[in-house]
Amino acid sequence: MSSSSSHIYTPTPPLTHRNWQVNTYLFHLYQSFISQKRALILDYLVQRCYTRTARAFAADSTIRHLDADGDEIRRPHGEDDALGITEEVLHQADLRRDVQTGILSGRIDDTINLLNDNFPSILSSSASTSAGTESTTHKVEHSQSRRVRTVLPFTVEPAHLYLDLRILAFIEASRTKPLPYSLSRPPTSDPELIPRISPSSNFRDPSGEADGDAHLARLLKHVYELYDCAQALQDPHERAEYQHELSAVSSLLAYKVPEQSPMAKYLAQERRQLVADEINSAILYRAGCHPISYLELCVRYNTAIWNYMNEHDFRVPHSRGWPAGIVLPSRSQPMPPSAPLAAKVSVSRQDDLEIVPTFDLSRFLSTST
Structure with a gap:
């Protein structure tokens, strides 16, 4: 060879x-x-x-x-993607979007009608709030509301939701200046909601003429009705909370132009957004879905864990020895080592350890690619 x-x-x-x-x-x-x-x-x-x-x-x-051969394999007819979405889910999301748009536009009466038509369980007990309900039903709903508060900053109790909507309706009727809401795209099921804002007849007349006085009288009647609804709540703590809220909101009537008063915060768009988020979460909860997204849960989890480790001076090996693409959350400024731990760790090891930073979502998004 x-x-x-x-x-x-x-x-x-x-x-x-x-x-x-x-x-x-x-x-x-x-x-x-x-x-x-x-x-x-x-x-x-x-x-x-x-x-x-x-x-x-x-x-x-x-x-x-x-x-x-690189050709796509046709899936059997009727076999769904377990991680996909169905048209029914998207349709329900469109209906929820219409409800949100109604609230964000200040059209509360239209929104209540939408809820009664498409999601009747959300305000199911609103009509019978003053008449009362069976004690067992109330206890079940009340316990459900208590449980969900550990996850949500909102309530899912129908009587509370109805009160929150009616309070917002009073706020909208107390305006002397319109607050339009614009959206980049119209809702699917009700495109008429987009270009519309609260009709001019809902606004107060700051001139104080006859029509303005009549509107003010209607607002006072509205306040009395809200107090009656709050008084019908069975839990004394909840009743006190809503009465305190009503006493603050009703002070809008004391100002000729409330948008220029110390109570102007109640007239901001953020108030509408808060109620819209509350109603959206309640709809999801009543439908048996998780009321907040898994993404938000992940953010909460990481914020709690990383902040706890930072508070207790947890240290990890320096990230320069880690695989590419794996880094600690960014920090706004370097943090000095704590004195008790520094005394226990040798100088040579201090160079190889760093304190775990806190997790800040805004900073994380700004530094991620």
Whole structure:
């Protein structure tokens, strides 16, 4: 055999069963990560009623299964994507979006009608608030409301939701200047809601003429009705909270132009947004869905964990020795080591450790790519 035979190319041995198992595991791990990330984004978009974006993202991010020739494998008819969204879910999100738009536009009476038509369970006990309900039903709903408060800053109790909407309706009727709300796109099910704001007949007349006096009388009657609804609440603490809220809100009547008064905060768009978020969460809760998105839960979890570790001076090896792409949350400024821990750790080890920073969502988003 010639010397050149030692340079003959030897083909790579065929893939072993062990290597095949490892590659298959890594492939499925990657697919699982992509699927979970996709589900997290879709859940947030649907929960926030961004249905047009959710449809586009679902179509563009669908995981396509290919055969050996690279052709897409048709899935059996009726087989759903477990991490996808259905048209029914999107339709319900569109209805919730219409409710949100009504509140954000200040059209509270229209919103209550939408809720009664499409989500009757949300305000189901509002009509019978003053008449009272069975004690067992009230206790069940009250306990449910208490449980959900550990997750939500809102209430899901129908009587509370109705009161919050009626209080907002009073605020809207107390305006002397319109507060228009613009949206980048019209709602799907009721495009008439978008260009409209509260009609001029709902505004107070600061001139104090006859029509203004009549409107003021209607507002006073509205206040008395709100106090009656608050008085009908069975829990004394809740009753006191709403009565305190009503005493503050009703002071809007003391000013000829409340938008220029110390009570102007009640007339801000943020008040509408707060009620809109409360109603949206209540609809999801009554439908058996999670009332807040998984993305928000993840942010809460990371904020609590990272802040706890930072508060207790947890230290980790310096990130310069970590794999590429893995970093600690960014910090606004370097933090000095704590004195008690510094005394226990040698100088040589101090260079290899750093205090865990706090988690700040705004800073995290601004530094992420």
